[in-house]
Amino acid sequence: NAGVTQTPKFRVLKTGQSMTLLCAQDMNHEYMYWYRQDPGMGLRLIHYSVGEGTTAKGEVPDGYNVSRLKKQNFLLGLESAAPSQTSVYFCASSGVRLPPGQENEKLFFGSGTQLSVL
């Protein structure tokens, strides 16, 4: 049981390049999320998904696109990378709520992707 897996772990891009970050979860969770974390700041929600085939904007969605074609995968795309998108990106997932005390009331995070845009 791997939990939430993010690939790649590190990436360096030049301004204007595009890339896709992949998040995979093996817990059959309904909800998936993409966050970014900048130095000295908490996590900010970029986009999220409440189920296969659905996506929605979070707090800081500009410059990013997402897709959830399969329940276990959530992709984050940067169409034209900018230096302001240099950050650590975290994916997370959570399940449909069960009675108190159940595992699904937690957010499960991946180990992050360090992205630098030069």
Next chain:
Amino acid sequence: LAKTTQPISMDSYEGQEVNITCSHNNIATNDYITWYQQFPSQGPRFIIQGYKTKVTNEVASLFIPADRKSSTLSLPRVSLSDTAVYYCLVGPLNTGFQKLVFGTGTRLLVSP
């Protein structure tokens, strides 16, 4: 959404008990209080969650007064490995976590 306020940083020594308080004056009736821990270069991980009174697990205790306007995360006998950032989140749990806001958290430094 309930806004949370917690200290930016705290210092402690090994073996001491650490209490981190989070204020959430406008907590709603259906909101839960959840604490996460984040080590450098890792994603946050769940520590403890509660609605009222006291919750205890193998890692920490969570104290919530009757008015629920604040909560205290208690870490017994901390060690160097407890050095991390601790986040207090307040919000409903029955519609996913997209409404929960991670603030800057409390940076705990445990020294020998």
